[in-house]
Amino acid sequence: MYLFLITILTLLVLAGNFLGRKKNLSIVKSVGNTLEEVLKPNDQDYTWLGGSIGFHANYKCKDFKNVEATLTLLPRQSPLYYPVSFLVSGFDKLYVTFFLKLKIKSEGHIVNKRYFKFRGPRVDNVQKLLEEEQGGFLILSQNQRIRSALLNFFKELDRGGFLEIIKHIAIVPDRNTVFVLCVPKKDLWMGVVKQISDFAKVRK
Numbered sequence: 001m002y003l004f005l006i007t008i009l010t011l012l013v014l015a016g017n018f019l020g021r022k023k024n025l026s027i028v029k030s031v032g033n034t035l036e037e038v039l040k041p042n043d044q045d046y047t048w049l050g051g052s053i054g055f056h057a058n059y060k061c062k063d064f065k066n067v068e069a070t071l072t073l074l075p076r077q078s079p080l081y082y083p084v085s086f087l088v089s090g091f092d093k094l095y096v097t098f099f100l101k102l103k104i105k106s107e108g109h110i111v112n113k114r115y116f117k118f119r120g121p122r123v124d125n126v127q128k129l130l131e132e133e134q135g136g137f138l139i140l141s142q143n144q145r146i147r148s149a150l151l152n153f154f155k156e157l158d159r160g161g162f163l164e165i166i167k168h169i170a171i172v173p174d175r176n177t178v179f180v181l182c183v184p185k186k187d188l189w190m191g192v193v194k195q196i197s198d199f200a201k202v203r204k
Contacts, residue, residue: 024052024053024054024073025052027071027073027092027184028052028054028055028071028073031071031094031184031189032046032055032057032071034189034190034193035057035059035069035096035193036059037190038190038193038194038197039059039061039067039193039197040061041059041060041061041067042060042061042062043059043060044057044058044059044060045057045058049071049072052073053072053073053075054070054071054072054073055069055070055071056068056069056070057069057070057071063101063197063201064098064099064100064101064200064201065099065100065101066099067096067097067098067099068095068096068097068099069094069095069096069097070093070094070095071092071093071094071095071184072092072093072095073092074091074092091183092183092184093167093181093182093183093184094181094182094183094184094189095179095180095181096179096180096182096193096196097177097178097179098177098178098179098196098197098200099175099176099177100176100177100178100200103173103176104171104172104173104176104177104178105173106141106142106143106145106146106171106173107125107129107140107141107142107146107170107171107172107173108129108139108140108141108142108146108147108149108150108170108171109123109129109138109139109140109141109150109168109169109170109171110137110138110139110150110153110154110157110166110168110169111123111137111138111140111167111168111169111170112136112137112166112167112168113133113136113137113138114136115167115168116138116168121168121170121181123140123170125142126140128142129141129142130142130143130147132147134151134154135158135163136163137154137163137166139151139154146171150171153169153195153199156195157192157195160191160195161188162182162188162191162192162195164185164188165182165183165184165185165188165189165192166180166181166182166192167181167182167183168180168181169181169196178196178199178200180192180193180196
């Protein structure tokens with residue numbers, strides 16, 4: 001009886017490993033292909049993370065110094081660890097950072113309020129930033145100019161239905177970057193990357 005149960009459990013774990021790995025690899029391939037479609041890089045370089053966990057990519061694009069993207073996925077290939085990682089990490093993550101050619105003068109953030117309070121991110125200059133809430137998000141801005149730009153962009157994202165997958169958008173003068181963290185949810189995240197790319201092109 002015990003041998004039978006152990007055999008069944010082993011088969012379930014193996015099946016979960018196969019199906020989970022297949023699902024993650026499908027997401028990895030889709031995200032990589034779509035990023036190239038959106039960014040249209042002249043060159044790209046990928047570093048794979050743990051086979052089916054995700055990747056780090058560097059894209060050479062004409063409109064930016066470069067663009068970096070990191071995709072980290074929940075370990076669906078590990079059925080026993082997956083529930084724990086779901087509780088700890090919560091969601092698949094796609095980080096995209098645009099390194100700008102022109103110098104940014106002001107800092108600003110659009111950040112999901114719940115994510116900000118419970119999981120991060122750390123905003124070093126948060127005490128120096130203006131703060132206001134918009135529909136479950138915090139708008140943090142260094143001055144009125146960047147506040148106006150962020151509010152207008154927030155409205156565009158809301159109209160597109162993209163806010164449900166956005167966790168954090170940041171304009172960071174110290175690094176001269178525009179950054180987005182979103183959930184790579186089908187049919188939505190591609191639009192987010194397009195929107196943030198267009199937004200980043202006009203920052204200065």
